[in-house]
Amino acid sequence: MTILKYIYKFYIPFILLIIAVTVILSERKPLKTHAGNHFNFNEVYFRKISNIEKEKYLDSIVTSLNNESNDSVSRNLYLKAGEEYYYLNNIRKSFTSSEIALKLSREAKDSSRIAKSLYFIGDCYENSQKDSAYYYYLQAQKIYTLIEDYEKVGRMHFNKAYVLFYDGNFVECEVELTKGLNYLKDSNDVKLLYSCNTLMGNCLEKLFMYEQALKYHQYALGNLKVMKRNNLDSDEVNNFNVSSVINICNLYDLKGEYSKSIKELSAVLTEDLKKKWPRMYASVLSNLAYSKMKNKEYKDVEFMFLESLKIVDSLGYTSDAIYKKIYLGEFYLTQKDTLKSLKNLKEAYTTSVGMNYTNDILKTLRLLTKIDNRKKIFYANRYIDISDSINSIRSRISNKYARIEYETIIVENQNKVLTRKNFYILISSFVIFLILSSIFVFVYLKYKNKELRFVKQQQNDSDEIYQLLSEQNEIINTAKEEEKNKIARELHDGVMNKLYGVRMNLGFFNTKFDDKSIEKRKEYILELQNIEREIRTISHDLSRDSFFEGSDFNTLLSNLIANQNGLSRAKFNYSIEENFDWEQVQNIYKINLYRIIQEALLNIHKYSKALNVEVKIQLLEDKILKLSIIDDGIGFDMNAAKKGIGLSNIKERTNSLKGNLDIRSEAGKGTQIIVMFEIAR
Template sequence: MIFKFKNIFVFLFLCNACLSISQNSVANSKNEDEKVAQLLDHFNNGLYKKAYQQAHALLPTFKFGKSRTNTYLLLAYYHNRYVATDSSIYYTHKALENKHNVSDSLGIRLTILSYQLLALNNKNKGLYEESKNWHIKGAELSEKHNEKNLYYTHLHDLASAYVTLGETKEALELFEKCIKFSDDNEIILGSYINLGAIYSSLLEYDKSNSYLQKAKAICEKDGFRRKASVNILINLGSNYLTRDKDKALSFFYEAKDISFKNKFYNLELNALGEIGNILFNQNKDDEALLIFTETLVKAMQLGNLNIEMNSYLMLEKLSSRKKDYRNAYNYGKKYYQIKDSIDNSITEKEINRLEVKFKTLEKEKTIKSLQIENLNKSLNIKKKEADIERFKLQKTIIAKQNENQVLQLQNGVKKRKNEISLLKEKEAVKAIELDRERTIKYIVLIAFFILLVPIVGLLVIYYQKLQAQSLVNLKEKQINEQQVISLKKDQELKLIKASVRGQDLERKKIAQVMHDSVGGNLAAIKLQFSQLSNHPEKLKLIYRQLDDTYEQVRNLSHNLLPKKIRENDFVFLIKEYVKTVEEASQIAINISIFDEVKINKLNKILQNELFSIFQELTTNTIKYAKAKTIDIQLDYLEDVLFLVYEDDGVGFDTSKTTLGIGLTNIKNRVENYKGVLHIDSKPNRGTNINIEIPLKA
């Protein structure tokens, strides 16, 4: 059995991401660093879904490669946690693609962690050769850059891969090395468990049990290592396979139950496989068929090709034994299809490796050809130097020829002087003409300024009118706002009066029912009691009248609930109400509800109280907060109801503000159910309200 340590990888990943945030002090990326830090904080505190949703929302907004890299790696760990292997592999490769934008030391750590994730995901898919290759790459890179913890983590999982591939000797050496030199208790514990499994496979049960006992002691000392306990149980069961199959079955069933409760899906598959093999060897075909069918379904859900293939093989054998040859043929066909797909994937990797070698050889050839070209270029340079010397000689010859030409030019200069004197006379005439044109331009400019002054005056008067008009518009706007506020108050008063009238009518209706039905029944019962001594046979009649009165009171209390609460699902009502508020107020409302089925099954009275709380909170936001967005999250987790309500409005100072009637009503409703209300708000920072209601209480 192979023992894994995802918690260590998550911890190392968080350390790496936090280091990358602290080392980058560039102002433009500081905001992105804070957002990534918040994502990691959510993930580290167990808010995996929230971290996942925010990561997807923030990814398109990130401009820096470092932020995208850390976010991709977080998403890879999220999918690895829930055994979504293909998604985890995809996001790991995306992180590696963005790695070139991260500094060298951090880029190395990120690469090592990415290799670790790729190895784990390939192991989950049953591609052990591929997993081994990634572990070897990670170990080599860790040792080269002195990353001790990461080195022994890769070394431990590489040994686990060796075990799966049957390379026992190499696995023993690596596990012993981890125990001797690693400082990490998790790695030491895993090594003890795996050594126990290896010696069990070698039929050295005493050695196996000694290592397993050491592992068990570490688990008992810690008290929270359920996954390690499952591995120990599976290995102990394996040790008893040849000596006491019933005891082995009890170990495997216990391991299966713990794995199922704690969602250790791969360990559960291993335990189911062992149980199925024992039942198969005991000729309990019907029980074995059920076990391997369950194993097949779960292996297909997890994408574990190796266990899926083994399940098809065992189902083929069981069908053959039961002489169901048609199903045996179908199971065998599917077994070989999966086996061929695994072999083909390994072959493709080998082809890619050969292709890389071919490309490197081609590059070496091009380098050699470039070297030859460089030699030819150096020879050409020498030839050019010789040509330059020849050119210099030609220059001296040309210089002598130029002396004769200079004499000819001097004669030409005299002629040009005469031409220049003529040109100067022409320029003087042109200067007189330019002076006349300038005077004309000055006259035009003066006329323009004379016209400009009245135009400017008109513009000033127009501007003053605009200002006066804007003041009038502002006053009209203020008057309109006051009218709107007064209209809102009138509407609120009308609503309150309508509510009071409705309550009065309801009270009259209740009083009438109490007087006509319940009061009449009680009067009749009282009369029957007065005659009970003379007519004891009327006791049964009294019981019937009491039952009838109880049923009337029960129906009356039930009818007090609003009709919409009694006749509709609560989640539907909340979403309809949110939609109505959005359309009326133009506020964007984001709502998330989990587990909708359980919430719909809550007590109707509690649902009515929750609906009132929703109405009060949204009404306060619309009236006072001036918010643009509201985020609501309602979760039913572990018999506790969580309500988180956030808005981005103006907020208020909780230390200086007393609770109004609305919030006081909410507080009383929550305390009636022994719940907790927490309000977090500051001016210009919005309001955050958290409510927790224990449903058991």
């Protein structure tokens, strides 16, 4: 607390200077207050209304914001509107709101919201212009890195990887995912980790690294276990689990391990899945049928393919129907039913061309080349043309994303050069001032703190000496009181009763002069002599009180060492030079000496197994106090032994008195502790 007081006292002008320089460096414009905003986004109401009403509600908020000041509330509302428009699949309005939020955030130099706006704009471009999406994710990533929001940095790497994956750039996708997972390794966002691991598994599958892909899908299943422990939406977790099983079984199929795939897919093919997620059920069903077909288990395979195709057709998922028809065509090919195979493959090919699904086009062309002998050459040439075209496009895409990264770096470097000189001059001056001020304040506070610690230590030592002496005096007073009570009892019960008896009998026999009476008087005179001796004994006991009257620090040490006898087998002996005057020694020396002896005796009891211990205090040259503590115990190897807390405490207290500590010991030859220091009187 004392240090804090001095910091407050001397650092106020210093802190004000830091604030002033920060303002100069940032060149921020003052923000207006949000006096006119009396509305908030009503989350509960918004979740209850229909999608059409949700869009109207968002429109009303955006319209109202046109007349509001540029503050954090307005920027947050624009971003919230952009996010919700995106979920409503109104990409145009989402883009507009996010762009306004970006403009306002840049005016206010609001880094976190600039990054978030760029992130949302990238989402808007994700399905239409992947290079633009990549660019905005990259810009957001750089700002998140500057503000050290590393979880968001990891998310931007994932978003970039997602763009690269669906553009067929699997090598760069793997690189981005590796960077993202490195940032997210300690993240609590388990869903994001699940998505990263799943995408990495799919990416490695495309790169034909099946074992590595399987490892990352297993990591994704581990993320699902964490979701279950965190009591997340069980339906959502189950949905994720089915997706992971499908991904893993795809790998089993590629590796030819069809029986594993059949076992895993059969386990998740439930009526509950069919009821809640019919599209997912159809995927599992067709994948299971495919694995059985590849494993040459043809029973019910045709029915399974047809049922899955029927489900997706009824739901309107044309893209799902394409690959199911490809599977079905492949199945009929295994059954030598060329007509049905050709029919399904041609339907799949026509739909794939219409939707421009190049991977499905290539699959159908490859199969059609095998079974349509009349158009075999046509299909083969078409396959080669499309394959070459895809490779050319992927090459250009790879160069395009690398160029985006490179051009971004060039622009950033140019901007840095423009401001670097002035910034260096200002920051150098500021750093020099900061260092000099810090050194001055540090030295001053260190000096004051040392002074305060010394004063406090002196006070504590005085209080401790006083407490120890008070306890000793209380013991002595108690002993004196008990001794007085004992003497009083002896006088009352013994001497007084005897005197009374002798007086009464002498009075009785004093009037008689016969021989018998004379003998009796002699006996009582002898009894008076005995009483005299008893009184003399009591008088000697009383004179021993003078021992207590001279009680001082030496008595305190004597009692400390005497009390050690009986605690172990060791016999403790204490000696001190005659007429050593403790009153002339300052309390700080006495209390440290007392504690050193305590620590040494405790170590002897615990470790030495000594039979004899000698504690000796000497005064050398009238100013050097020498403490010797010698035992005949087992000793220890000075080089091998670790320094325990006891010896460390002894060394620390000796150093505090600017003294010298000498410890000598050998295994089997006992231990000597010599402490010497100059005492101030």
